[in-house]
Amino acid sequence: MPGSYILMYGARSKEEQQKMFEAESKKVTEIVEQVKEKRELLIEKKYPLLTKIMFNKFYKEVPSFPTNDKNFILKDNCSGCGLCEKGCPVQNIKMVDARPVWQHHCEMCLGCLQYCPKQAIEYGDKSVGRERYYNPNVKRVLE
Ligand code: SF4
Ligand code: SF4
Numbered sequence: 001m002p003g004s005y006i007l008m009y010g011a012r013s014k015e016e017q018q019k020m021f022e023a024e025s026k027k028v029t030e031i032v033e034q035v036k037e038k039r040e041l042l043i044e045k046k047y048p049l050l051t052k053i054m055f056n057k058f059y060k061e062v063p064s065f066p067t068n069d070k071n072f073i074l075k076d077n078c079s080g081c082g083l084c085e086k087g088c089p090v091q092n093i094k095m096v097d098a099r100p101v102w103q104h105h106c107e108m109c110l111g112c113l114q115y116c117p118k119q120a121i122e123y124g125d126k127s128v129g130r131e132r133y134y135n136p137n138v139k140r141v142l143e
Helices: 014-036 048-071 083-087 111-115
Strands: 072-074 093-096 099-102 121-123
Touching: 048 072, 072 099, 083 093, 083 111, 111 121
Parallel strands: none
Antiparallel strands: 072 121, 093 099
16 A cells, blocks of 8 residues: 555655556456456456455454554644544544544544644554654645
């Protein structure tokens, strides 16, 4: 991924992201053609063992997602702009005295952390020093 899961890695360089988007676009076009032609193909699996190990670990953590928002840390440079509240897809943030307060029904999309214009949100120390990722297709929703 280009950088959406900041708890594991920061955003890739813009050049790398562009290459990924182009490769993805090419792949989607191929898949569309395969579907149109009703071709039967095996599902591609890259690194199946590694994927299985990673997803097993990941899915074990899913039940704790709603309350994992207790790990968000708000830094002093928060401007109180409210963009995090506006952008949260599940209304899990309420602004109280110009500060975001997480409501413990989080989906862990990490959008609030990634899109904060002041980079005022961290997730414990996991996101510290990591480049934020801005999905070019999502940006306009938050403006
Ligand atoms: S988006 Fe960032 S600066 Fe704005 S209110 Fe939320 S945490 Fe504060
Ligand atoms: S991680 Fe996503 S779901 Fe959770 S509070 Fe932030 S924007 Fe909302």
